[in-house]
Amino acid sequence: MAITDSRSSTSPPERSGLAKAFFDARIRSIVFQILTLAGVIGFFWWLVDNTITNLAARSLSAGFGFLDVSAGFGIGFTLISYTEGDTYLRVFAVGILNTLLVAVVSIVFATILGLLVGLARLSTNWIISGVARAYVELLRNTPLLLQIIAWYFGVFNLLPRPRDSVVLVEGFMLNNRGFYMPGPVPQDGWGLVVAAFVLALIGAITLYKYEEARRDRTGKSFPAISSGIAMVILVPMVVFLATGSPMEWTMPVLQGFNLVGGISVPPSFCALIVALSAYTSCFIAEIVRSGIQSVGKGQLEAAGALNLPANWTLRRVVLPQAMRVIIPPLISQYLNVTKNSSLAIAIGFPDLVSVWMNTSLNQSGRAIPIVAMTMAFYCIVSLSVSLVMNRYNRSVQLKER
């Protein structure tokens, strides 16, 4: 922006000394910046000084020494092994992993659901678009905290007890203690299957890149995506069968109070995922809808005039343009999901905020290090996600000439 500069060049010529400096925009801006910086630094200095004084006066400790002390409380759901005797540091790790798990799973479901609802809102069927609209308005206009509680008590807590679990498919069961599914136990040779999968994936990506380059060069096309997908699925499958199916499954079975074995997630996790996905899907639906509607009618007509097949119109004309509108708000929705997962505290799912900033803080009383670590985690996640997504975003944006 060159406004201040152009202004300074037209400023009256005859002024001397201080007045001259005052009217020079550049000097003014430098002085202003120095003052601001000094103010901010002074302010933080003051805060830190106060904190140190206060901590000493209240015989509180701000150190990280408590991290290797045994925490002594149980956690209901952990991705890594955890026992009551483990340290606070491990509690932190458990919390981080749980938060990330909730965020990733919710993002996946929210995106799928949001896409469906967004398309449903564009439907010509009055009932479908009506139901979709009611869904969006209802969920968007009530606090997420209430929705999480509602899903927990309205649905997951009302499921039958373990003894009369709802069996969805053999091995997949739902009851008021959670959702149970068979757990994979890899046998010898599983490594080969994984290796085959990775190779196939690399191959598929190379194929796609090659196809793109060739199409740009010669204009000839080749179904790279479908053949790539086929490759990624078929190759590992062949290896899997060839090595004699190196995977066994443990089934959840009723034993004592609960189902034992397999993989299970608690009802609070299910409620959180459903609530987060449903809530976020409303926003994603609106984003998708506005993205698709933003593609001009003329674009479709032009595609029609070129006699492009329908899926080409979608893939090569509509989506690339819609994506440009969709991506930036979508990024912030994904970040919102990560942040909103902190509401898990309301139904007691042990995410970072619940298990670390609430339980651990309370049991150890170390407010400063615990709050600082929590905020640092969220900052790192958010900033790195926005960094990656912004780079992608820049690559698809319109280049203004």
Add this chain to the structure above:
Amino acid sequence: MTIVFQPKPSRPAPSNVVGPAAWLRQNLFKDIPNTLMTILGLYIAVTVVGWVLNWAVFNAVWDADNRRECLDMVGRSGACWPGVAKWLPNMIYGLYPKDQVWRINLGFLALIVWMIPLWMGGVKSKVAIGLSAVLLYPFLASYFFLGGSKGVVWSALIALGLSGFVWVWATAICERVTGLSVGEWIGRRFAGATEDVKQKRVRQIAALLLFLVCYGVVSQWSLPGVRTQLWGGLFLTLVISGIGITFSLPAGILLALGRRSNMPVISLLSTLFIELFRSVPLITILFMFNTMLPLFLPEGTSVNQLVRAIVAVCLFAAAYMAEVIRGGLQAIPKGQYEAAASLGLGYWQTTTQVIMPQALKIMIPTIVGNFIGLFKDTTLVSIIGLFDLMNMARAVGEDSDWLGLFIEPFFVVSLIYFVFCFAMSSYSIGLERKLSAGRDR
């Protein structure tokens, strides 16, 4: 001789495209997949609504003295409303003394009356009226809600609020009736139509007189103090989100300008602030302000818990608003800046008169969306123990007569939130249509 063109009346549409049956066919049962989806959609809607109605209306208990009676009558298959009814005043006003509740009502009524001119035809100074509601009303409201002893400064501020109120209605009536602003009208009435300087003086005297009269009124006016610890319920929710919304707009504008500034220090600091507050959940910010703010301040400074929560909400909201405004600023074509510069406008003139009005106008729907989000987010103050709507609902279930009454109050709270948010979002959609009507031609 003139030939008058006389069109033949158009023929009625074929019977298969008009009438309810055709509408049904067209919209609901066009083909087999559509029909299936219609049935599925209807099924979902009917089941959910039926289930909720059964619990909340048909099976519910409307008259009982305590929860045990409810449980004896219908068990858990129906809602138990008497407990919620008993606590409803608390869910709205918190623990505010019952004989002082009129102050809250009057305070909010004053805001509504203040804003009425915004929707009146023939009123021109709508921007000024809107600004006065944001900048001056809080002083008036603060005394309504807090009461207690007021020093000279606070009295002056309250008087300013009161004179703002008088000015708004004087302006509204004057502009509607005479078409002149109230200042012009007074000037012409008492100083004749021509003399500019004299008119200005008269206007200043009138403003001073108004302020002095208001100050006199305020100094005579005394309300008993109500501590903020007693604030709660919907009232507290509205106060927190109201202050957050009021603060977030100007602070967000400054931050957004700071982030786009070409002074590296300013832009870096603004960016740091925005990114820091946007990247952590509100819950953690509230937690930090609640547990750690007293540690940051000199010993012996005590900051009210409500103030801490409000500060946290304000900073959080400002960071979000800044990004929204920045989006608006980015949408302004470069040509606008260049045009302003070619007219010789300085930075502040360009910003306030050319760029901001356009940027704010395009972002209005998003800004309102942000307000809705903030309003919903205030539920989180319940987690640090303020008696907002959520915690007041929770208190119902801890009353020994209604022990365990938990779902019903939450249901009511959800309804209240829904009504508020839906009203706001409908208004925003209406506004969006009205604004885009000028653009989409």
Add this chain to the structure above:
Amino acid sequence: MRFIAITSCALMLGAGAPAFAQATLATVQERGMLNCQVGLPTPGFYALADDGTWSGIDVDMCRAVSAAIFGDPDMVEYQSVTSAVRFTSLANSESDMLSRTTTWTAVRDTQLGLDFTAVNFYDGQGFLVPADSGITSALELDGATICVLTGTTTELNLADYFRANGMSFTPVTNENVNVLVETYLGGGCDAYTNDKSGLAARRSAFPDPSAHIILPETVSKEPLGPVVRQGDDAWANLVRWVIYGMMNAEELGVTSENVAEMTASADPNIARLLGTEGNIGEGLGLSADFMVNVLTAVGNYGEVYERHIGVNTPIGIPRDGTLNALWTEGGIMYAPPFR
């Protein structure tokens, strides 16, 4: 640069100015109000009525201290704090005392900048299970899912008990009792654990109280009592001796009804308690007859107990023969003598 130097110097001076912690009693008297922290409403201990008044056994501790200082039990400003922030906010000088069913433990007493004054209720953790589950002992809970209040000693005791007995469990945690109770009633956990006082109170509000039993085991010691900030011994003494005074009064048979007549009592113990002989109040910075004010306004310990959580209240926790009975009646409520 000069500006920076001056600013930062000024700021540092401001921050480094010697901050003498004024004695809490003087602060309270100056303010004319006692700041007292209670919890989120809980019947019997700190219940909130719909007219905004607080009541309960823990609230009465605050009222008693207020009566001792001001002669009026209602000069109290209540703050409701969650269990997560209670210690930080007390240590941060946001209140003068915390009376909130807080368990006295070594870590809390020594590492969080707090001082426990006296025990006003002895509790112990127990388990509530559905009667039809067939469970009769906590030792049969191996592998169970258990609902537990988070951020409390209860959560730690539960883990300790299961570890000590070589059993495993899955916790379902929350900081809202009603959420846990709803979860438990819906079958989301096999047992609900809390202090036994709380279990009985909650069970009474179940749709069918007889369908749930409290297991016989008491798995922890929970001495509950008011907490003050560390570093002001005089204030800790004041709170402590107001509570001991109420226990002594019960022992001596002084109640809110007969306290006026008792001032004429010839019993030297009563005379010392009520300040007609000696001046114990002086050492606490109070008037000699501060216990008369306390007893008139709030009553003795027994009265407080029966008024809020005794058998004639909805909470209905029997006192006879439990730890909370006076030492003369088989309990361990044993206040040091008032002399």
